[in-house]
Amino acid sequence: DLSLKGVPVxxxxxxxxxxxxxxxxxxxxxxxxxxxxxxxxGAGSWVGNQLSTYPDGTRVKFMVK
Structure with missing residues (x-):
């Protein structure tokens, strides 16, 4: 909610x-x-599936190519 606050739809x-x-x-x-x-x-679903086996608080590194 904080990231989208003030950003119109x-x-x-x-x-x-x-x-x-x-x-x-x-x-x-x-x-x-x-x-x-x-x-x-689609991207959110993919990321969620990739990280679904990790417990909350796990550190991950996103590498964007």
């Missing part, structure tokens, strides 16, 4: 935040971009 777009809300670094001050809902939800 746009019809047909999702608000995507970095760092992700699921990360300890997420929240206030996150970078927000408007992207297609399909891309946002």
């Amino acid at each position: 746009k019809k047909g777009k999702d608000r995507d935040e970095w760092p992700m809300a699921m990360c300890a670094e997420g929240g206030a001050g996150a970078d927000i971009q408007y992207i297609s809902p399909k891309d946002n939800r």
Whole structure:
């Protein structure tokens, strides 16, 4: 909620935040971009599946190519 506070909703777009809300670094001050809902939800689902076996608090490193 803190990362999206003050960022208006746009019809047909999702608000995507970095760092992700699921990360300890997420929240206030996150970078927000408007992207297609399909891309946002697909990526979120993929990340969630990749990390589903790790307990909360596990440190992970995201490598973006």
